[in-house]
Amino acid sequence: MTDLEGLHSVMRGVTRLGEPLVSHTTLRVGGPAEVYAVPASEADLRAALAWAHRTARPWRVIGLGSNLLCPDAGYMGLVLSLEQACAAWRLDGNRLWAGGGVHLAPLVARTARLGLSGLEAVAGVPGTVGGALAMNAGTPKGEMADVVRWVRVLLPDGRICRWSRAEMRFGYRTSRLQEEDGIALDAELQLRHADASDLLRDLRDRAAQRRRTQPLELPNAGSIWRNPPGDYAGRLVEAAACRGIRRGDAQVSPKHGNFIVNLGRATAGDVIALMAEVRAEVERRFGVRLHAEIRWLLGQEALEALLDHPPG
Ligand SMILES: Cc1cc2nc3c(=O)[nH]c(=O)nc-3n(C[C@H](O)[C@H](O)[C@H](O)COP(=O)(O)OP(=O)(O)OC[C@H]3O[C@@H](n4cnc5c(N)ncnc54)[C@H](O)[C@@H]3O)c2cc1C
Incomplete structure (x- = not known):
């Protein structure tokens, strides 16, 4: 039995050999994953x-893959997607329980409407x-850490733990999931009742502001650099x-200094050389030394x- 047949015999779901990671990142860069798997359930993920x-x-x-840079040579190993195993969410009053594979944007819109x-x-x-x-994603308005009660995490040895907000060690665009290997299976989030029309107006305003200030028309990965203390990476x-300089098809966006855009055929090598x-x-x-x-x-x-x- 080959290794991959071994995986098929223990895991239900999708498995693909040599899956191009370029189609799993918003920057549209990256070579093939040796094995790409979408387990059907939490048991299959384990x-x-x-x-x-x-x-x-x-x-x-x-x-x-909206904050991810993948090597041109690909990845010799297993790349896991939670889009089937951890794709459920439900509300209980103002407590939201959501799987790690749930897309954020429809959840943001749905909770605002409610x-x-x-x-x-x-x-x-x-x-x-x-x-x-994992990223403690956020904006000047707040961050994930503000709403998290706990996160259920699958550890590499197969154990499942529940980490409280304090145990998640959230910081600026960081969390314990960046220090230790673990998979966020799901989380409970504490929301507050508010006026739906105010929330929806706020979402519309902020979407318009992003369209004005960010190069959303081209493949990108959001902010490339962390802001240094007391300053903004984009300003620096x-x-x-x-602004506007290029390496191959990777360009520092003329619209926003902290974004790199893919003008067509950018490689990870181009992005790294530009960075x-x-x-x-x-x-x-x-x-000032910037950090990615x-x-x-x-x-x-x-x-x-x-x-x-940088190579080359
Ligand atoms: C146009 C644009 C605008 C953006 N604006 C913002 C912004 O305003 N604020 C902001 O914070 N970010 C922003 N980002 C960056 C990005 O969207 C966030 O970092 C986002 O949280 C990444 O989520 P993802 O599911 O795409 O993770 P990926 O990019 O796929 O992965 C990012 C990291 O998280 C890890 N990870 C993913 N899932 C899990 C899991 N279940 N368990 C453990 N680790 C996991 C991955 O291994 C990787 O290390 C922007 C990106 C784009 C393209």
Whole structure:
């Protein structure tokens, strides 16, 4: 039996060999995943994880890939999607229980229509509940941490824990899920009753503001850099005259300095070379070292090393 037949025999759901990751990221960059799996249920997800462990394969979980940079050479290992296993949500009064694979945007719209406030803080953030928890997604209006009561997490050894908000160690665009391997299966969120028409007006205003200020017409991954303390990465990139510069088909958006857009055939190599150039220029002019907000599928330490010594 091949390794993959072994996976089929223990896991129900979709499995694909050599699945192009380019179609699973909003920046539209990335090579093939050795194995891409969409387990049918939580039990199947655990079986897939156990299979990865048995066959000594590294694994990663992805959401909508809206904050993800994937290598051109692809990923030798298992890439997991929760879009089937953790796709349910339900409301109990003003408590929302949502699976890690649930898409955020319809949830934000639905809760606002029901007059429940809390998720408008992440209005306009593409992605899944799991991705938003891992990233502690947010805006100046607030962040996921503000509404989380607990998160149920599948650990690499197959155990399931429930981490409270404090145990999630949320910080600016970070959480314990970035320090330790674990899969956010679902979470309970505490919302507040509010006026539905006020909430909906707020969502409309903020969507219009995003359209005005962000290059939503081109593939991108949101903010590339974390804001340094007391400043904005986009402001620094623009002040360093990096707006509009290009490497291959990767371009610092002329509309927003903290966005890199894919003009057509950008590669991860182009994006990394461009990031390295921008970071060096900002550091040279202002003495501020930018750090990536975008997640590199092979880990942030590896990305930092690539930014210091870009290939080619
Ligand atoms: C146009 C645009 C605008 C954006 N605006 C904002 C904004 O205003 N604020 C903001 O915070 N972000 C913003 N983002 C970035 C992005 O949408 C968020 O970081 C989002 O939360 C990522 O969710 P995702 O499901 O796409 O995760 P992915 O990009 O797929 O993954 C991101 C990270 O989360 C991990 N992850 C995903 N799911 C799970 C899970 N279930 N369990 C454990 N780890 C998991 C992945 O392994 C990866 O490390 C924007 C992106 C775009 C394209």
